[in-house]
Amino acid sequence: MTKLEQLLSQYAAYHLDHKNILTHFVGIPLIVFAIVCLTARAGLMLSGIELTLALVILIASSVYYLSLDRIFGLVMLIIYAIAYPFAYKIAQLDTSLWLSLSxxxxxxxxxxxxxxHFYEKKKPAFMDDVIGLAIGPLFVLAEMVFMLGFRKDLEQRLLEHARVLRAEMDSKAISAPSH
Known part of the structure; x- marks a missing residue:
């Protein structure tokens, strides 16, 4: 199992309900965009180019995604390249408007x-493993790709492993002593 499969399977174990996945198609992009808006205001000029904290975060996460999967990483890089100028514009607004929007x-x-997660009846993945915060956007992309009919072999492997992990989580929850 590749690192990508391992990480996406772990994340998917918390996201097996279709309604939960659909809410993540809205929630995760909004959260990521808001973080980019909030961090696009902090930066410094280097050789006439403004390097913002948002750019550093987006580049670092793109490099990480590329290391996991070239196709997904490239698509995420393109999405970030499209979203960043909009976030940067919001970051240039009056402070109160920028903060309110972000x-x-x-x-x-x-x-x-x-x-x-109310539908799923499971807490968010990041509560057990902080890497879930970084994997969430990649999970949404993967789910979109799967819905479009691509990479079905990957989807099948992820689902099989996610169901095993979910069963393990559920059995631990049942056997955990109540206080």
């Missing part, structure tokens, strides 16, 4: 996430 988008994104 925090508002962030909160709405998390509302979608928690509604989805």
């Amino acid at each position: 925090v508002g988008i962030f909160v709405v994104g998390w509302i979608f996430q928690f509604v989805g």
Whole structure:
């Protein structure tokens, strides 16, 4: 099993309900966009180019995604390249408007996430493993790719392993002593 398969399977174990996955199609992009908006204001000029914290985060996450899977990594890089200019524009707004928009988008994104986990009846993956915060956007992309009918072999392997992991989680929850 590749590292990509391992990480996506672990994340998918918390996301087997279709309604939860659909809420993540809205929630995760909103959260990521809000983080980019919030961090696009912090930066410094290097040789006439403004290097923002958002760019550093997006580049680092793209490199990480590329290391896991070239196709998914390239698609994420393209998505980030499209989203960044919009986030940067928001970051240039008046401070109160920038913060209101960014925090508002962030909160709405998390509302979608928690509604989805209500359907799933499982806590978000990052509560057990912080890497879930980085894998969430990649999971959404993978699910979209699967819905479009691509990489079905990968989807099947992920689902099989995710169901095993979910069964293990559920059996641990049942056998855990109550206080």
